[in-house]
Amino acid sequence: MSSTILVTAETDSARSRRWGLCVFFVALLPALIILWATPWFVTQDGPAHLYNAQIISRSFEPHSRFREVYHVRWEPLPNWVGHLSLATLLQVIPAREADRVMTTLTLVGFAASIVWLRWRVVGWRGMPMAALLAVLLSLNLPWLLGFTSFMLGACLFPITLGIWWHGREQLWPRRVAVLWALMVLGYFSHLVSLGLTVVGLVVLALFAPGERRFARAGWTALGLLPLVPLGWIYIGLTRKGGPMVPFWKQLTDPLSLHSWHAQLSWADPISLASRFILPFYEKGYYGFALLAPVVALAIALILEAVTMVRGRSTSSAVSTWPDRRGWGILAAILILGGAAGPDTLGESHGNYLPQRVLLLGLVALVPLLDLEAKTWTGRAAALALVWAVAIQSGFLWEYAATSNRSVNALLQARNAIGSNQKVATLLMGIPSRFRSNSILHADNLLGVDTGNIIWNNYETRHYYFPVQFHLEVDRPNPETLELLSIRDDPDEGGHNALLWRHVLESHHQSIDAILTWGKNAELDRISDLWFKPVYENGNVRVLRHR
Template sequence: MRAGAGAKLLYWLLAALHLWPIWGSAWFVTVDGPCHLANARILLDLVRGDEFTGRFFALHTWPEPYWTGPVIMAAVMSVAPAWVAEKAVFSLAVIAVAWSYRRLAVSLAPERPWLSFLAMPFLLHYAVAMGFINFSLSLPLLLMALHHAWHQPFVSARGYPTRMALILTLLFFTHLTSFMAAGACVALILLLRDRGEGGSGLSGLRIAVLAAVPGICLSLAYWLMHPTARGGATWVPLDDRLAWLVNGRAYNALGVDGEFYASAMTAAPVAFLGAWLLIGGWKKDWAVRTWLLLAACALVAFLVLPDVAAGGSSASPRALLFFMLLVSLAITASGAHGTLALVTVTIVIAGDIWHTTLQARTARALSSEATALLEVAAPIGDAAVVLPLNYSGNWVHSNLSSYIAATRNATVLDNFVALAPFSPVQWRPESLPLGIGDFATSNAPCVRVREYERLTGVPITHVFFWKSPAESPDSCTTSTLEQVSAWHRAAESGDALLFVQP
């Protein structure tokens, strides 16, 4: 077997290893993922014209960002169960990043395809564990945009860059932040490529602007329609962000035992080699300087931009992920010292394998809890209205009850995604559950079970307790139990309790 073919085979074997946490257990539990999965089910039911679902939710048909993930999962759920849709969308994100990164990296350094192994930490990164499905799907599209920008022929600059426009427009419908980042990178690449090849730079900018026009127009419409998306901002302290550069915050989401060290092992070598290049690599040719400039701009954005702004949150870890992605590509393009680069790749692979085994262990544990929850929820049938009460101190359990809505035609009243103005699925104003109490935001909820029927005319049929305290319940828990004391106790376990209205 040729060395190149062997490296390619090893690359895809390592990439396939990252499917282990996803497919190694019944459910791939992430923080926000269950709620996105439930909304994909709601989207499918609304498209089918389901009357029960339509009493609570409506389709938001304006061309907004964040449609790609729900549409993919809804399409899969039209022919397969919810657990398959969940695994399919995360598997697509993993394999697509592996494919698009290798494609770009090999085109930058065809004589050193082993540098493409720097992709491995980007397959199961911070946003995957958080359940940021659309953002995870946006990364391969961003890499595709960079590849096309790097190879866009200027001889056809008078025509319309259709392929680039399609990629950027699909990127808008996947994730707005990634669209803006990709648009800026594409413009810079085409400008510097044009100048590096003897042009004025205007041909490159023309291609970038034409390709981005549909997404720019849609983005302007988004900001005009959603004034709340222009709200206040907060920042992560600078010393924390500086520490993140070497401790692997872009890959570490849940902070399980060992994850800090495994993430640091994958991030620190790339960060240090990238710093060496950013300091001393500017004397290389224009192609290398282009990627160094992209990485430098991403670093500045990470250090300067807020973590919460424009209606979004957790921006800093995502900005760090962009920087790590671009600096790894700069290392690939730069022809950095062969031995040093090889050592870096080796350490990154070892750290990533360690990290993946930790993620697989965590996935199994979380899946067993999701399975336990669904076993107690089994008596809940279609057309049920479920009030979930989450007492768990584990923040990853925040949306676990959404699996109930994802697996049957039932309405679970905790659905934060449907409150977002840009969500494809929206709560109907007359069905909003906010008047019940703080069950969606507190792990010691105070609720008025009958209040939803008084406000909407629709009774709650099931109350589901998750991890409720067995001993010394607080006054709110005692009150809730009194409110359902006449209800039928349909199922229970050590972790869950289900009441059904008689």
């Protein structure tokens, strides 16, 4: 009888492995086709990362035009992994392909790391549903926003926790050395993903099953030692961004249901667009929220919770929860922390904090859940995940079509701008159905392979990015130029006009060409004081000095 049970278990494991891998590749395939079949699919921040990676790769050239305006801070900064990876790709493949490869790596790598964590903790059991969940989590908002370094660091979150979990009772010097390497790599990827990884290690060290808990905690603490000097270095770097002060933009009144609704809607890391619309359907209805991917995910998680509670009567389920309660505690800490946490620790220290924390909290659920379609609740959860991935892929398809139209229209002005020019961009009226705006930083592509200096280079505003403007360079402020783009100011006599006049009065001599998107009578009159149009095609115009 025991041999029959063993053979049956091995057969089930092989079947789950086979179907799990099949589901993983099939679920990812639409996103990969969309990404590679769309000529100008770009994430929001991807063009800026690509441009700055090229600046880094050409910083060693003695006659590089970039050296006159930019300098590279060769300091132990976070975000180096993303930039150096892109700079390395630029040495072997064209810039456009390098951007697509990086976007693909952060998508597939994150999904694969989640699947690997599930396998490392649970084995192949429930892998088909785990693969669906991993793909849905990989098609997330931070990825579409182009947070490359964070996504690379997010890949290290499940990898680090999985390695620790597998060897938690034998954390000898060799495994500690591996933790050291992962901590250093995590630091140079992104501070948020590193911090959440440390939280995960601490929680699991305290609550994972085992008899040698004190020894395990001690070895784990030893594995975190590299963070002491790196943390001291980072504290010094943060002084350039001012003090860290938590700030809630949405949760203005903790006692207000309206504020909590705004907070939870904002913190959602899954929705790529409004929850009240459907892909390729212009009109929005409140009823569409029931079909949104994040709602389908919530339904699937609730059904999985019901499955686990109903299964507590079996001996296998009773023994499963104590073994994996650390993952439940970690997921609860991160999900609650993301849902109620601040939007930022200060504008100069970065934004989109809740989405990052919540995303990795959802990852921590993957080793905990049953994820087997053997009961009606399990099968219903699987159907909900299939629907969520399908609709999410539809939104990605629409985003790709929008990105292709907008970016292609903008880049048709490249010949009118030329090369080795100093360019400022004025984007007027760039609303989007999506939470990520493909046109916002696409102007940085005008500097790729052209030697153009793009004054809108937003990365130069932040101390945690390596490329900065020389202080003595006369230039418009990238923060002001971005503010003109993202602030909706229909009043022609409003603040945007004052800002744009100030920019041109102070810095028009340092601008060779202006690219404008959209039209605003008041802003156009201000531009005409110093510049004249030399190119116009739909929404796009190029202006040069009179």
